[in-house]
Structures are given as structure tokens and as C-alpha cells.
Amino acid sequence: MQTFGAIEAGGTKVVCAVGSGPDDLRDVEAFPTTTPAETLARAVDYFAERPVAALGVGSFGPVDLDPQSPTWGHVTSTPKPGWRNADVAGPLGDALGVPVAFETDVNTAALAEHRWGAACDIDSFIYLTVGTGIGGGAFVDGRPIHGRTHPEMGHLLIPREPGDDFPGVCPYHGDCWEGLASGPAIEARWGRPAQDLPPDHEAWPLQARTLARGLVNLILTLSPQRIVMGGGVMKQTQLFPLIRAETEGLLAGYVPLPADLATFIVPTSLDGNAGVLGAIALARDQLAGDSAGVPVPASPVTSGGG
Amino acid sequence: MQTFGAIEAGGTKVVCAVGSGPDDLRDVEAFPTTTPAETLARAVDYFAERPVAALGVGSFGPVDLDPQSPTWGHVTSTPKPGWRNADVAGPLGDALGVPVAFETDVNTAALAEHRWGAACDIDSFIYLTVGTGIGGGAFVDGRPIHGRTHPEMGHLLIPREPGDDFPGVCPYHGDCWEGLASGPAIEARWGRPAQDLPPDHEAWPLQARTLARGLVNLILTLSPQRIVMGGGVMKQTQLFPLIRAETEGLLAGYVPLPADLATFIVPTSLDGNAGVLGAIALARDQLAGDSAGVPVPASPVTSGGG
Numbered sequence: 127m128q129t130f131g132a133i134e135a136g137g138t139k140v141v142c143a144v145g146s147g148p149d150d151l152r153d154v155e156a157f158p159t160t161t162p163a164e165t166l167a168r169a170v171d172y173f174a175e176r177p178v179a180a181l182g183v184g185s186f187g188p189v190d191l192d193p194q195s196p197t198w199g200h201v202t203s204t205p206k207p208g209w210r211n212a213d214v215a216g217p218l219g220d221a222l223g224v225p226v227a228f229e230t231d232v233n234t235a236a237l238a239e240h241r242w243g244a245a246c247d248i249d250s251f252i253y254l255t256v257g258t259g260i261g262g263g264a265f266v267d268g269r270p271i272h273g274r275t276h277p278e279m280g281h282l283l284i285p286r287e288p289g290d291d292f293p294g295v296c297p298y299h300g301d302c303w304e305g306l307a308s309g310p311a312i313e314a315r316w317g318r319p320a321q322d323l324p325p326d327h328e329a330w331p332l333q334a335r336t337l338a339r340g341l342v343n344l345i346l347t348l349s350p351q352r353i354v355m356g357g358g359v360m361k362q363t364q365l366f367p368l369i370r371a372e373t374e375g376l377l378a379g380y381v382p383l384p385a386d387l388a389t390f391i392v393p394t395s396l397d398g399n400a401g402v403l404g405a406i407a408l409a410r411d412q413l414a415g416d417s418a419g420v421p422v423p424a425s426p427v428t429s430g431g432g
Numbered sequence: 433m434q435t436f437g438a439i440e441a442g443g444t445k446v447v448c449a450v451g452s453g454p455d456d457l458r459d460v461e462a463f464p465t466t467t468p469a470e471t472l473a474r475a476v477d478y479f480a481e482r483p484v485a486a487l488g489v490g491s492f493g494p495v496d497l498d499p500q501s502p503t504w505g506h507v508t509s510t511p512k513p514g515w516r517n518a519d520v521a522g523p524l525g526d527a528l529g530v531p532v533a534f535e536t537d538v539n540t541a542a543l544a545e546h547r548w549g550a551a552c553d554i555d556s557f558i559y560l561t562v563g564t565g566i567g568g569g570a571f572v573d574g575r576p577i578h579g580r581t582h583p584e585m586g587h588l589l590i591p592r593e594p595g596d597d598f599p600g601v602c603p604y605h606g607d608c609w610e611g612l613a614s615g616p617a618i619e620a621r622w623g624r625p626a627q628d629l630p631p632d633h634e635a636w637p638l639q640a641r642t643l644a645r646g647l648v649n650l651i652l653t654l655s656p657q658r659i660v661m662g663g664g665v666m667k668q669t670q671l672f673p674l675i676r677a678e679t680e681g682l683l684a685g686y687v688p689l690p691a692d693l694a695t696f697i698v699p700t701s702l703d704g705n706a707g708v709l710g711a712i713a714l715a716r717d718q719l720a721g722d723s724a725g726v727p728v729p730a731s732p733v734t735s736g737g738g
Contacts, residue, residue, distance in 0.1 A: 188688070203688055250579040264653075266572045266579065273556040273572065273655030278687055282649050283591050285607075298686045301591075343588050347570075347653045349579030380604040381584055382494070382509055 128413070131178035131224075132405030133169055135185040135214065136231065137206055138258065140165055142172045143402040146410070148242045151399060162201075162212040170221040180225045182408030184234025184401055185214055191229065191272050199228045202275075205297070227412035231401060232263035233270040235394075238404035239354050240265055244395040248351040252344055253400070254279070256337065257357035260304040264348055280304040284339040287332065303340040307333060309359050325364045333359075334368030341369065341391070342376045349381075356394035366393065436715035437484035437530070439475055440707030441491040441520065442537065443512055444564065446471055448478045449708040452716070454548045457705060468507075468518040476527040486531045488714030490540025490707055491520055497535065497578050505534045508581075511603070533718035537707060538569035539576040541700075544710035545660050546571055550701040554657040558650055559706070560585070562643065563663035566610040570654055586610040590645040593638065609646040613639060615665050631670045639665075640674030647675065647697070648682045655687075662700035672699065 127146040134141040140159050145151040155172060159165050173181065188204060190197045199215025219226040229237070236253035239245040245253070249268040255261050262279030264271045271277055281296065282303040294305030295314050305311060312320045316329050323329050341353060359365075370387040377383065384390045394400055433452040440447040446465050451457040461478060465471050479487065494510060496503045505521025525532040535543070542559035545551040551559070555574040561567050568585030570577045577583055587602065588609040600611030601620050611617060618626045622635050629635050647659060665671075676693040683689065690696045700706055 203685075250577075262653075266577055267575065269573065271556075271572055271655065274657045275655050275688060277655050278652045281652050281686055283645050283682065285589050285591055298684045299682075339589050343649050344653060346584045346587050347568075347650060349577060349581050349583050351580045376589065376605075378604045379509075380587055382581065 128179040129177070130406045130409035130413070131173050131176070131181040131222075132402040132409065133181065133183045133185075133218070134231065134234070134401030134405055135159070135165075135183060136401075137186045137204075140169060141402055142169055143406070144173075144176045144178055145406055147406065148396070148399070148403055151403065151406070154399075154402060161208045162214070166214065166217050166221075169218065173222050178222070178224060178409070180227070180409040180413040181218060181222060182227045182229075182234070182405035182410075182412065183215060183218065184229050184231045184405045184408070187230050188275060188278070189214075189228070189230055191276055199226070225409075225412045227408035229270065229404075229408055230261075230263060230276050232261040233276065234263070234404035234408060235356070235396075235400035236263035236265055236270060236354075236404070237407050238396055238400040239394065240268070241407045242396065242403060243400065244354045244392050245352055250348070250350055251352045251354060252279075252348060252350045253354045253356070253394075254341075254344075255357035256307065256355065256359040257309050259308050260340075260357075262344065264344075264350070266348070279340075279344060280308075282340045282343055284336070284343065287335070303336070307336040307340070307359075309357075312359065320359050320362060325362070330362065330364055331368060333362075334365050335372045337365070337369050338372035338376055341373050345373070345377070345381060352389070353391045354394055355391065356396075356400060360393060363393065366391065434485040434719070435483070436712045436719070437479050437482070437487040437528075438708040438711030438715065439487065439489045439491075439524070440537065440540070440711055441465070441471075441489060442707075443492045443510075446475060447708055448475055449712070450479075450482045450484055451712055453712065454702070454705070454709055457709065457712070460705075460708060467514045468520070472520065472523050472527075475524065479528050484528070484530060484715070486533070486715040486719040487524060487528060488533045488535075488540070488711035488716075488718065489521060489524065490535050490537045490711045490714070493536050494581060494584070495520075495534070495536055497582055505532070531715075531718045533714035535576065535710075535714055536567075536569060536582050538567040539582065540569070540710035540714060541662070541702075541706035542569035542571055542576060542660075542710070543713050544702055544706040545700065546574070547713045548702065548709060549706065550660045550698050551658055556654070556656055557658045557660060558585075558654060558656045559660045559662070559700075560647075560650075561663035562613065562661065562665040563615050565614050566646075566663075568650065570650075570656070572654070585646070585650060586614075588646045588649055590642070590649065593641070609642070613642040613646070613665075615663075618665065626665050626668060631668070636668065636670055637674060639668075640671050641678045643671070643675050644678035644682055647679050651679070651683070651687060658695070659697045660700055661697065662702075662706060666699060669699065672697065 143154040215228040245251040260280035294301030296305030449460040521534040551557040566586035600607030602611030
């Protein structure tokens with residue numbers, strides 16, 4: 127088996143790794159996301175010392191995923207300073223001389239769950255991460271949703287808890303789903319980070335209900351076979367039974383759910399590695415010209431030097 | 433070109449037709465939906481006089497779309513009296529001796545828009561009908577979403593207008609999207625049916641905002657290239673510019689939209705015929721064994737007698 131490269135490019139940190147799958151994941155290294163030039167140079171240095179046959183990149187967004195677009199592989203309209211319209215895939219492919227596959231961070235994590243994790247037995251599912259923000263990736267019939275750009279499920283509009291006047295923390299929408307239920311929202315509401323709130327704190331039933339309101343909308347729209355949840359906030363495992371009960375209650379019998387909801391709303395089974403493992407899967411598929419899971423750009427922009 | 437049969441099976445009426453496409457649609461006949469036995473017998477009588485090569489059925493739901501399921505082609509958990517677990521496709525195929533294709537009513541209408549209508553140039557879009565209820569079908573990369581069962585977009589949970597205490601009319605959820613914005617919701621709120629309210633009535637800005645809240649959630653989840661809207665309420669064409677403006681406002685620049693929203697949120701271009709035309713497209717694809725658009729059951733349950 128060849129060695130593949132993985133980059134999980136987040137808004138605050140970048141994780142690089144090499145390997146070929148969950149049983150062969152090596153040299154996982156994280157560093158802060160600074161400017162595009164500095165950050166990409168550091169990634170190039172990492173892979174210069176660890177040659178790979180192809181590279182997969184799961185990136186924070188919004189990103190351009192259209193293989194026909196001149197800005198394929200770029201971060202586009204992000205408010206993150208310096209990253210607006212930054213080319214990510216291009217400089218990496220040019221410097222390393224290998225094929226580069228590029229996806230959203232959440233579709234990349236979803237691919238890892240589909241290939242090796244909690245969704246390996248199904249083809250239509252949602253991967254949701256609840257942490258610094260809320261992000262969702264989705265597979266329909268074995269392929270990630272792109273559409274016009276790509277989903278941005280974290281910003282769903284949901285009903286408010288009656289009488290609750292917490293304004294929410296989303297700079298765009300205030301009290302959208304992410305504005306009410308991300309890690310920073312929990313900290314803003316309760317004055318302490320999520321991990322410092324005891325498991326029996328009143329924060330958790332409210333958090334479960336708020337998450338369930340968004341899940342109901344995702345279920346009604348995508349009819350998933352399963353929902354896989356990860357991210358820092360979901361390490362509060364007491365949330366899972368609460369979320370399942372609230373989701374069932376809110377749907378009120380309108381949509382038939384599996385008898386055992388513990389198999390329907392599940393935690394990630396890849397621990398913290400879904401991002402880099404998905405990027406390795408992207409790289410493998412790219413080299414194989416195999417579009418099972420993720421479309422391969424028709425004319426890769428980034429094979430220069432190879 | 434062969435002649436194909438179409439059934440648009442709604443909760444209040446059934447429409448039958450024969451033909452091969454928009455330029456060849458004949459003998460459109462509607463009759464009330466009564467009991468399954470009586471209703472299906474009437475449809476069989478209609479097609480006994482008008483032989484077809486294959487039949488397409490777009491049905492109200494929930495329905496079983498799984499070709500591997502013993503209850504494929506059935507209406508399942510509907511509250512409609514007499515129709516719970518009613519076999520629709522089976523009796524039609526048995527009596528007529530032709531292949532039967534079966535889909536949700538809204539995915540069927542979406543197929544017509546994709547083949548011949550307002551979505552004929554794109555592969556990822558949403559078809560939404562706003563009338564007696566709200567229903568949505570969606571195509572991703574040229575194929576309809578099924579997932580575990582099928583989408584039920586009408587029942588999205590959305591934020592309430594501040595201070596509004598209208599309880600909504602959905603028997604399951606009260607003030608879900610359909611409960612707030614369907615035709616019956618408009619009539620319950622304003623005391624008159626939608627078509628009796630003047631175009632400058634205060635109902636319409638509220639209606640547009642309520643519809644836009646759901647559209648925002650669909651856009652964030654599916655990233656469609658276009659949204660096609662039909663149904664009785666959408667005959668109030670003054671709604672379209674209001675809906676476009678509200679949708680853009682609610683998204684607040686987070687998701688890039690096309691510069692010309694008049695090409696993004698559009699009316700159906702098939703007038704009232706999307707349902708039967710989609711059923712004809714289903715029948716054509718079924719006979720051709722062509723799954724472009726809609727999966728063909730691996731082992732049709734309903735070829736008896738053919």
C-alpha cells in the first residue's frame with residue numbers, strides 16, 4: 127500500500143498526517159492556522175520530509191469544489207483575515223508535485239465515517255460536528271452533497287425556547303443553530319466552557335433540545351439512514367440519550383424512526399481522527415481515479431511538477 | 433413513441449393521463465380520492481380503455497420506495513382514513529399487466545421539472561409545492577433523494593415571528609412550516625382563502641417571510657442550484673419577489689447566492705401538469721430500464737400478468 131498525505135485545515139489549526147488508513151496513520155502533527163503563505167509553507171515542509179503519492183485536503187470554508195472553476199481548491203468568502211479567496215490546493219500541488227483532492231472539512235470527515243467508521247454500512251447519512259462551530263456533511267447514495275457550492279448546515283434557523291432571550295453568538299445570524307448551540311454559545315450563556323459544566327447541569331437538557339431542533343430539520347430534508355455526531359461538545363456523552371428523546375418528541379410520530387434510536391443518532395467512531403482519515407481517503411480515491419465517495423476533478427489543477 | 437400512463441395520486445384527488453411528454457399529454461382526468469379499492473378500480477378502468485406500455489405513479493405519502501421491501505409501492509403511515517398500509521402499485525400492475533414505477537408526488541413533479549421544466553439545465557435543485565400542505569422533492573446530482581424513506585420538507589421547524597401567537601394548523605406539530613404557511617394556515621389566520629386576499633394584503637409579506645425561513649434551511653442543507661415553487665398558494669405571483677428578498681436578507685451574506693435571484697427562486701414552468709408529466713417520465717424510464725433520474729426497482733413487484 128502506498129503512503130498518502132492528509133491535511134485537515136481548520137480555522138484555528140491545521141493537522142497533517144501520512145498513512146493509508148485507520149490502522150496505518152502516522153506522524154500526526156498539528157500547528158496553528160496563521161496566514162495562508164506561512165501555513166501552506168509549513169504543510170509543504172511537513173510533506174517534503176514525508177513523501178506521499180497523493181494528498182487529500184479537508185478544508186474550512188466556504189470553499190470552491192467545482193472542478194471546472196478557475197478557483198477550484200480555494201477558500202472563498204470566509205471572514206477569516208487573510209484567507210478570503212486564498213488558493214489552498216494549488217500551492218500544495220505545485221510545491222509537492224502530487225495530485226491533490228480537495229473537499230470541505232465536514233464532507234471529508236463524513237467520507238472517513240463512510241469508509242471506516244460509524245457509517246460504513248450505509249450510503250445516506252449526515253456527519254455533524256458540534257464544537258467551535260456547528261458543521262455538517264452529508265452523503266446521499268454514497269456521494270457527498272455539493273450542489274451549487276456546499277451545505278452550511280450549522281446556520282439553520284430554528285425555533286427559540288419560549289421566553290429565552292439569549293441573543294446567540296453567530297456574527298451573521300445571532301440565534302441560528304450554531305449561534306445557540308456551538309461551544310462558544312454554551313460558554314457565553316453559562317459563563318463557563320462546556321467541559322466545565324457538570325453532567326447534571328441545566329445546560330444539557332436545553333442544549334439537547336436545541337440540537338434536536340436542528341436535527342429534526344435535517345431529518346425532514348435529507349431522510350438520513352443515520353446521523354453521526356462528533357466535535358468537542360459531543361464529548362459530553364450525556365447529551366446523546368437526551369438528543370434522541372427530544373428528536374423523537376419533536377417529530378411527533380410524523381416520520382417513522384428506527385426502533386432503536388441508539389443506532390440512528392450515534393457518536394463518531396473515529397475519535398478525533400475523522401478529519402485526517404477522510405483526507406487520506408480523498409487522496410487514495412484521487413490517485414485511483416476512483417470516484418466512489420467523492421468526485422475527482424475532471425482536470426486537476428494541481429498536478430504541476432509531477 | 434409509445435404511450436405511457438400517469439397517475440398523480442393526491443390525498444383529495446387523483447389525476448390520470450396518457451401520453452409521452454409535454455407536447456403529447458392526453459385525456460387528463462381527475463376524480464376524488466375515496467377508498468383505496470374504489471380509487472384504484474377507477475384508475476384501472478381509465479387505463480383499461482387507454483392501453484399504455486408502462487405506468488408511472490406519483491403518490492401522496494408517506495410511501496415505501498425501497499425496491500427490496502415487501503411493501504414497496506404502498507402508502508405507509510398516513511393518517512388518511514383507509515389508506516394506512518394500502519398497496520397502490522401492486523393492484524395497478526396486477527390489473528393492467530404493465531410495469532409500474534412509483535415515487536413520491538413531489539419527487540415525481542421534480543422529475544418533470546428536471547426533464548422538461550424549470551430545472552432542465554441543472555442537476556441539483558428543490559421542487560416545492562405550497563398548497564393544501566407544503567411538500568418538497570429534491571434532486572442531488574440528477575437523482576431524487578430517498579434516504580431512509582423520503583424527505584418530508586413541509587414540516588420543518590422554523591423561528592416564529594416575534595409576538596405572533598397564531599397556533600398553526602399542523603395536526604402533528606402545530607406551528608411547523610406547513611402549519612404556518614400552507615393554504616389552510618393562511619385561511620385559518622386571515623379568515624379567508626388565499627385566493628380571496630388582495631395582492632396588497634398584509635398577509636403576503638408575512639407569508640413570504642415564513643416561506644423564506646424554510647427556504648433558508650433548505651438552502652443551507654442542500655445547497656441547491658435552484659428552487660422551483662408550485663402549488664395553489666404560489667399562484668399568488670406577488671410572493672416571488674418578496675420571498676427572494678426575505679431569503680437573501682435572512683442568509684445575511686453567509687452563503688453566496690446567484691446575482692439574479694429571479695433565476696434562483698422560480699415558479700414551476702409546467703403549469704399544473706408537473707405531477708402527471710413526472711409520472712409519464714417515471715413510466716418511460718421504467719420501461720427503458722433507464723435510471724437517469726429515478727432508480728428502477730431491481731425486481732419490480734408488479735409485472736404480474738404482463
